[in-house]
Amino acid sequence: MASPRQVGPSNYFNPASIDALPEGTANLVRRRLATLGPAYRLFYDEPVEFVRGSGVHLYDVAGNEYLDVYNNVASCGHAHPRVAAAIAQQAATLSTHTRYLNQAIVRYSEDLLATMPDAIGHVMYTCTGSEACDLALRIAKHRTGGTGVIVTRNAYHGVTTEIAAISPSLGGVESLPPWVRWVPAPDSAHTDISGCSSLGEWFADQVQQQIDDLAAHGIRFAAFIADSIFASDGVFSDPVGFLAPVRAVIEAAGGVYIADEVQPGFGRTGSAMWGFDRHSSAEQPFVPDLVTIGKPMGNGMPIAATLMRPEVIEEFARDMRYFNTYGGNAMAIAAAQAVLDVIRDEGLQANAADVGDYLRRALRELATRYPHIADVRGDGLFIAVELVIPESGEPNEALMLSVVNGLRRRRVLIGTAGLLNNNLKVRPPLVFSRADADRFVSELDGALAESTVTS
């Protein structure tokens, strides 16, 4: 049967194939489709049902163990006992919101802000990264009086109406409203920067052109927002410092720089606690106006936040008030405090740096045997492996699909990144060890060997 076209990465399960699944799986997929409806997606040609997690492992309904090389929310490891205990204890004690005085939220906020540059002075809590980006955009628009927003080509920032409208990875750049402009992602491997002295200068120039275009259409520029690791665009991390020139362009245009740290934040990139910090230098610290964080913040407990320079929120605070029923509630804060403590006490940022370097070296070694691997890039435990057709160098989506599903059969979980669906997204919990990296590379070798026989 011809596959109906689905929006989103091609490693999603195609509902037209339900009948080919094992009976138990097919029944659950049918019931899920009947109840949750058609807009949700499942991973893999054969969706997998997990019942338990521990560290870097997930266990399916039959008790099989899978190596998790994909999930960044459980950054401290699945079901981390310290985080679970903190949540359970708080649930059994008190769970109220931010309209009452509470020591824990103030202590956590002080702790969190201490990880940011001094100029970032306030934090406001939400439940999801989408809301955090939504709030950041509201504040930016209020501050500047503008509406124009600039994003990258395949950006994803979340699901609220406003944020879906600035997320071309959802509906393509054709879906963007007139107040949104896009720029190509800063892809150092595939961008022709001739005429510019650096990738950073080239990228700043792209953004300047869109600021000018907004102005030419009578739209006042409000904000530039970028995921500091450009995850949905394909993972672009090099050269370190390339975002510095664009920061200056935005400031000069009177706009606001929003650093979306939902993906790279909390030590994942190894070299820095926050992705934007990779773009700081001794002479020029990189300080965004607003920062959004989420995903690993609660190791699974829904908590996210918008952080800011105090001056950015002045007008908004004068004209508006802010309350989010669950944002910053006591249970979420207990989880977030435990996560921050675990990141520090278990040295997870340093582990991300060490194991990430080790893994990239091993993947580059693997690439010497597979001309299908065109590039291995990233920082810390955020890595993209780019797959191409060796003869032409063209993106190899078919191979990516085969490898992702092959790894799933080998009980290794992995995702995809990028506009052209030809990058493996390697983004495991930060407790990933060198031995886990060895297992992953060995299984990837096996999946590539199987897949490249025919591709």
Ligand SMILES: Cc1ncc(COP(=O)(O)O)c(C=O)c1O
């Ligand atoms: C870069 C980025 N920003 C924002 C979000 C939205 O976060 P949430 O799904 O928690 O709303 C995501 C989610 O994938 C993301 O990757």
